[in-house]
Amino acid sequence: MTSVIRIAAVSKRFGPSTAVDDVTLDIRENEFLALLGASGCGKTTLLRLIAGLEQPDSGAIFIGGDNMTGTPPYARPVNMMFQSYALFPHMTVADNVAFGLKQDGISGAALTARVKEALEGVELETLGTRKPDQLSGGQRQRVALARCLAKRPKVLLLDEPMAALDKHLRERTQLELMALRARLGITFVVVTHDQSEAMAMADRVAVMEEGRILQVAPPRELYERPANARVARFFGDINLWDAAAAPRRPHPAGIVAIRPERIHMSRTPGSDTVCEGTVADVAYLGTASTCFVTTTTGLTVRVLVRSDEGAPPFTPGERVYLTWPASAMMALDP
Amino acid sequence: MIGTAWHRRIVLALPWLWTGLFFLLPFAFVLKISFSEAALSVPPYSDFFAYAGGAIVGLKANLANYQLLLSDALYVKAYLSSVKIGAIATFITLLLGYPMAYAIARAAPQRRNVFLVLVMLPFWTSFLIRIYAWMGLLRPTGLINSALLSLGVIDEPLLLLNTPFAVYLGIVYAYLPFMVLPLYARLEKLDPALLEAAADLGAKPWRAFLGVTLPLSRPGILAGCLLVFIPAVGEFVIPELLGGPNTLMIGKVLWSEFFSNRDWPMASALTVVLLVLLVAPIMLLQARREDAP
Ligand SMILES: Nc1ncnc2c1ncn2[C@@H]1O[C@H](COP(=O)(O)OP(=O)(O)OP(=O)(O)O)[C@@H](O)[C@H]1O
Ligand SMILES: [Mg+2]
Numbered sequence: 001m002t003s004v005i006r007i008a009a010v011s012k013r014f015g016p017s018t019a020v021d022d023v024t025l026d027i028r029e030n031e032f033l034a035l036l037g038a039s040g041c042g043k044t045t046l047l048r049l050i051a052g053l054e055q056p057d058s059g060a061i062f063i064g065g066d067n068m069t070g071t072p073p074y075a076r077p078v079n080m081m082f083q084s085y086a087l088f089p090h091m092t093v094a095d096n097v098a099f100g101l102k103q104d105g106i107s108g109a110a111l112t113a114r115v116k117e118a119l120e121g122v123e124l125e126t127l128g129t130r131k132p133d134q135l136s137g138g139q140r141q142r143v144a145l146a147r148c149l150a151k152r153p154k155v156l157l158l159d160e161p162m163a164a165l166d167k168h169l170r171e172r173t174q175l176e177l178m179a180l181r182a183r184l185g186i187t188f189v190v191v192t193h194d195q196s197e198a199m200a201m202a203d204r205v206a207v208m209e210e211g212r213i214l215q216v217a218p219p220r221e222l223y224e225r226p227a228n229a230r231v232a233r234f235f236g237d238i239n240l241w242d243a244a245a246a247p248r249r250p251h252p253a254g255i256v257a258i259r260p261e262r263i264h265m266s267r268t269p270g271s272d273t274v275c276e277g278t279v280a281d282v283a284y285l286g287t288a289s290t291c292f293v294t295t296t297t298g299l300t301v302r303v304l305v306r307s308d309e310g311a312p313p314f315t316p317g318e319r320v321y322l323t324w325p326a327s328a329m330m331a332l333d334p
Numbered sequence: 335m336i337g338t339a340w341h342r343r344i345v346l347a348l349p350w351l352w353t354g355l356f357f358l359l360p361f362a363f364v365l366k367i368s369f370s371e372a373a374l375s376v377p378p379y380s381d382f383f384a385y386a387g388g389a390i391v392g393l394k395a396n397l398a399n400y401q402l403l404l405s406d407a408l409y410v411k412a413y414l415s416s417v418k419i420g421a422i423a424t425f426i427t428l429l430l431g432y433p434m435a436y437a438i439a440r441a442a443p444q445r446r447n448v449f450l451v452l453v454m455l456p457f458w459t460s461f462l463i464r465i466y467a468w469m470g471l472l473r474p475t476g477l478i479n480s481a482l483l484s485l486g487v488i489d490e491p492l493l494l495l496n497t498p499f500a501v502y503l504g505i506v507y508a509y510l511p512f513m514v515l516p517l518y519a520r521l522e523k524l525d526p527a528l529l530e531a532a533a534d535l536g537a538k539p540w541r542a543f544l545g546v547t548l549p550l551s552r553p554g555i556l557a558g559c560l561l562v563f564i565p566a567v568g569e570f571v572i573p574e575l576l577g578g579p580n581t582l583m584i585g586k587v588l589w590s591e592f593f594s595n596r597d598w599p600m601a602s603a604l605t606v607v608l609l610v611l612l613v614a615p616i617m618l619l620q621a622r623r624e625d626a627p
């Protein structure tokens with residue numbers, strides 16, 4: 001696969017703080033890439049660098065093979081959907097969508113057709129004459145999306161597209177975005193700080209921390225083979241132990257990690273029991289519960305127990321025996 | 335809760351009280367005088383009401399002032415010339431004020447207040463003194479001419495004072511802050527993300543300006559233009575001191591009717607017409623703005 005965007009050793013500083021720190025990243029043609037990271041880690045800044053709204057202090061950005069470092073935003077074949085949507089309040093929905101097309105010299109019947117097509121794509125064809133302040137949050141988000149899609153960009157950049165939506169609408173929009181991507185064949189780069197959103201939608205996820213990219217990989221790989229403990233912590237629940245204190249001690253140093261769902265817990269000891277302990281706390285999650293077990297060596301172990309396992313639920317204070325296959329343990333750098 | 339309701343009613347009544355006491359009541363007097371005749375008495379106009387045995391029995395509405403006003407070319411010309419001067423001066427003020435307001439709104443937040451204070455600084459000295467200062471600058475023997483003469487740029491003094499140029503200069507100078515402030519208030523609120531979105535959608539800076547910044551600052555432009563145009567049309571001091579005898583503006587005509595001719599009724603009629611001329615377009619604009627969604 002060819003890369004449609006190449007970010008080569010790009011850094012961006014704001015005064016003393018470094019928002020993007022020596023980032024190198026290839027975004028492939030037609031992929032759905034999620035930029036994931038905690039607040040303030042530089043996700044928006046990286047997106048703005050690609051859009052040309054910020055200029056890098058060092059490094060270069062290639063789009064479609066051309067060096068676009070220093071090219072102003074209006075000359076780049078990418079479009080960005082802003083977190084605030086940034087709809088033009090004085091224009092109707094249709095005029096908002098038409099704005100970008102007019103800049104390309106499209107007019108008359110061709111313009112009308114393209115606007116109609118874009119609005120139909122997000123099921124807003126009946127609201128073309130409304131002003132943005134007459135729309136709901138979800139509808140505004142769709143207008144912003146239609147405004148970008150109408151331009152038929154090579155790459156669509158979305159800054160937390162779902163942040164302002166409620167949970168129900170968020171899930172629906174996720175599905176719609178994925179369907180859109182499949183239909184249009186555009187590269188999507190989506191900023192999010194919600195790891196489940198990133199895992200559900202993306203082909204690959206780039207995990208960022210303090211301006212750096214920790215790992216870029218498909219969600220399954222990130223979950224099963226995180227590059228280090230910081231990435232592992234980002235994706236779901238995990239037990240992270242100092243190797244020296246870990247039961248089974250497969251590795252002499254570093255950090256040992258195991259996912260809570262890989263640990264089996266029972267009330268009776270078996271031949272394969274790794275350690276025993278007492279249930280300290282139980283968090284009921286619906287389909288499963290997370291049990292916090294304190295082992296006889298003083299370690300806290302999170303164990304995921306599915307609700308349909310038949311046995312009566314575990315309660316705090318119970319004596320339990322834990323086991324897991326040695327292959328479930330991962331050795332990680334801190 | 336009753337207390338709050340009372341409180342609110344008083345607060346709402348205050349602007350009406352103000353308007354009533356200091357605008358409607360005096361205006362009623364002016365309107366009344368405008369329908370009377372000039373007379374050699376104190377006050378120098380005839381009675382509006384007809385009395386009989388101490389009771390008002392009728393009105394002596396005299397429309398002669400208005401008839402004269404509309405038939406005498408001088409008055410009509412004075413109105414037209416005032417509106418023209420006001421409009422041109424307002425336009426120049428807009429051309430100067432817009433970039434200023436834009437620059438202040440785009441400046442670093444901690445410097446904006448400094449710039450705003452600088453814009454308003456002239457108000458700290460009396461308006462009259464500042465206009466006199468301009469007379470000193472523009473005179474044939476004034477600072478500008480002396481400087482240009484001594485530099486050898488010109489051989490004889492330029493005629494600056496007592497010209498239309500001086501009137502425009504005076505109005506633009508005096509009213510510029512009234513243009514800059516509402517424009518600034520509007521531009522400062524403009525979300526920078528909108529311009530970024532415009533650029534991202536392919537708009538070069540000037541197209542983003544025409545398509546986004548300018549339409550969104552329209553209420554500021556409107557407010558600024560009204561704040562400059564209305565007092566500029568009725569301006570007396572600037573055309574009197576800087577424009578010389580050849581500048582025809584309604585404010586000067588009004589002054590001479592009132593003080594030179596002691597024709598209070600005529601001056602009052604002039605005032606009433608001026609007010610109607612100025613208020614009508616504002617009402618129209620206001621109505622249009624309320625129509626807009
Ligand atoms: N224009 C700016 N001026 C100064 N500092 C900035 C600017 N933009 C971003 N920063 C700083 O750069 C860092 C990264 O910011 P950025 O907006 O990229 O974070 P983010 O990952 O998008 O966070 P969030 O999830 O909260 O949106 C932050 O520390 C921020 O304070
Ligand atoms: Mg952000």
